[in-house]
Amino acid sequence: MLAVGLMSGTSLDGVDAALVEITGVNESTRVKQLKFASYPFSLAIKAKIQAALSVETSDVEAICSLNFELGRLFGEAVIKVCQEYGIDSETLGFVASHGQTIYHLPRPKETTRVPSTLQIGESAVISELTKTTVVSDFRPRDMAVGGQGAPIVPYSEYILYRSENCTRILQNIGGIGNATVIPQHGQLDQLTAFDTGPGNMVIDELCRHFYPGEEFDRDGAHGAAGHVDPELLATLLEHPYFAKPFPKTTGREDFGREYVARLLTTYRELNLAPEDWIATATALTAKSIAQAIDQFAIGETELIVGGGGSYNPTLVRMIAQELPQVKVMIQEDLGYSSDAKEAIAMTILGNQTLHQQSSNVPSATGASKPVILGKVTYY
C-alpha cells in the first residue's frame, strides 16, 4: 500500500513528506521510499508557529486557527509529493502526520500542571484535502502510560535496522545527539535509547559567533582546518551530563547559546583560533558520542550516523577514530536518505495504528507498557 509520512520538526524549517510503499505489520513490515521532498514554511507561518509555542506570546485563538492552517499546509505537502511522483493522493492507503510540536511538558515543575504534550496540524483538514485516512498525534498515548512521549522513532528504527548479524546503533546528530541501540537478535523490549549530548549545537553556535552568516560548519571545513585543544576538550568532557546514568535526555538548556557564551568567556585566555574552537567542539561531540556508544558496542557492531551531522565528514571521521572496533556508516550507505528518516518513521507508526498494533518502545520512553499510538481520522 502507498502512504505518505509527514514530519515537521522543532527547527521550524518546514514539512518533510516521504511517499513510501509499505507492506506487512510488526516484524514483517517492509518499507520502500519512492519519493521524498521538503517544503519550507513561509516566514509568516514560521512567525505564527514561533508565537504559538511561547507561553508569553501564545493564545487560544491563535492556536485554534494555526491548527487548521497547518493542517492545510500538511495536506498540500502530501498532494505535492504525490504529484512529483505522478500519482493522485487519493490512491494512498493512508497519511501519517507527526504534527508540529508547540509544547512538550514531560516533567512539569509547577504542581498545577500535568505531564503533557501538544502537536497541531488538524488531521481532519489533511484528510479532506488528500481524500485519505489520516493517522496523527502519536505522542500523547505514550504519555498516558507514563512515558515521556519521546523518542518516537525507535520502533521504526527497530523495524528498519535490526539485524541478526550484528548490534546496530542508530546515531542521530541534530542539535542534540541521540542514539538507539538495537542488540544483535534483539527483541523490541531490549532497545535502549538516550541522548549522547550535544550534536551540532555547539559547533553551529561557534560558527555563528565567529563567522556571521554561517549557520553551520559546511562539510566540516572549519573543524578540519583547526587543531583540537586536548586540555580544553578534557575539561568540556567533565560536563555532568556525560556522567549521568542511562537512559537520559538533554537539550538546548544544557548545550545551547548560553553554554557556548559561557565557554567563550571562561576560556578567553587560551586565545584559540576560531578553527581550533570549532575543531575542539567537533571533538567534544565525537568523543561524547563514542564514550556513550562504546558501552553498547558488544560483539560485531555497526554505527549508522544520520541527521545533519552525518553530512559533516570531520565529525564522522572523529567518531570513527574513537571507535576502531565499530563499523561506522552514514544513512546513505544503507540506501536511506537521512533527511527522510523521520517522515518514513511516521508511515511505520501509522501502519501499526491502522493494524491496531503498538509502536511505542517502553524501554526508550519510560512508558509502563506498549500501546497503540495515534488517532485515526477516516476519510
Place this chain on the structure above:
Amino acid sequence: MLAVGLMSGTSLDGVDAALVEITGVNESTRVKQLKFASYPFSLAIKAKIQAALSVETSDVEAICSLNFELGRLFGEAVIKVCQEYGIDSETLGFVASHGQTIYHLPRPKETTRVPSTLQIGESAVISELTKTTVVSDFRPRDMAVGGQGAPIVPYSEYILYRSENCTRILQNIGGIGNATVIPQHGQLDQLTAFDTGPGNMVIDELCRHFYPGEEFDRDGAHGAAGHVDPELLATLLEHPYFAKPFPKTTGREDFGREYVARLLTTYRELNLAPEDWIATATALTAKSIAQAIDQFAIGETELIVGGGGSYNPTLVRMIAQELPQVKVMIQEDLGYSSDAKEAIAMTILGNQTLHQQSSNVPSATGASKPVILGKVTYY
C-alpha cells in the same frame, strides 16, 4: 454493545456521562439509556477552563496541560457512571467524547485567522483510564468541508426522533433556543436546523436582576404570577434577528446581559412589576419559538421540547397556546432525560465513526457534503 457518551458544555458545569446500549448503524441504529450522571467540575478546574478559553488569559502551556487534565476527568467520569451501573469500563465497546470547547471560530473576522474550532480533553488519557477505544473530536471534520462544526446533534436527533407518521420538531431551550425540523418520511438531507432566538437567557437575566441569588425562574413561578405586557412584547419581537432568513444562529451577543440591561433602561417608564417583566420575557421566548416553528409545522406535527426550558411549565404552556395545531411534548414524555440528550447523541456519532459512516448534517451545518466525523483512539 455498551458505550458511554461524554458531553461537557459551554456552561462549564461539569461533564455529563450517559451509559447506553447501542446496536446497528445509520437508520437501523437503536439506543437505550442505561444510566446517566453529571459530575460537576471543581472550582479549580472551572477556573483553568475559563482562563484557557479567553484570548487574554490563555497560553500554550496551560492549554497543553489542561488537555491532559480534562482527559483524566473525562476518563474518571466514564469509570464512575459504569460503577454506578455495576459494570467495568473495559466491558464498553467504546467511549465517545465531545470534549470541552475552548474556542470556536467558524467565521473569523481577521484575515490572519482561518475557520477553526478547538475541543480539548485528551482521548489517549481517556482510553488508558477506561481501557476502551475512544472516539473524539467530532467538529473539525465538518469544518474541513466548509461547515460551521455546529450544530452537532441533528444526526442523532434524526436517528432518535424521525417518524413516518408526523413532522417532528426538536426544540432545545438552553440559553438560546434552537430547533431541528425532521419532516414526515424525511431523509437526512431534508433536515433543517436553526436558532429560534433567546431561550432562557432573557428570563434568567431578569431573575438575577430582580431576585438576587435566583439564577432562573424555578418552575416558571414568576412568569406564571405576572402579566404579559402586549405592547412591550410586540416591540421586543421587532428585534432584527427574528426577521432574518433561515438557517440562522444567534448567541449571547444578541440576547445576553447587555441586551437585558438596555431593555430595563429603555422601558423603565413602563413601571412593570418584576413578575410582569418575567412573564413578558417568557412570552418573548415562547412567541419567537412559535413563529419560527409555525412555518415548518406542515401536516401532523409534534414539537418535542428539551433543555432547561422544558422544566419551565409556564414557558411550555405559552408555546403550546401559540401552536394549537401542534402536539407539544417534553423529552420526558418520550422516555428520554432532557439532560442526557447530548451525551447520548455522542454515542450515536461515535458509533457512526467506528462503522466509518458519516454523521454530520450538511443542511444544518452548511457543510458541502456528509463526512465521517471524529478521531479514533484504539485501546
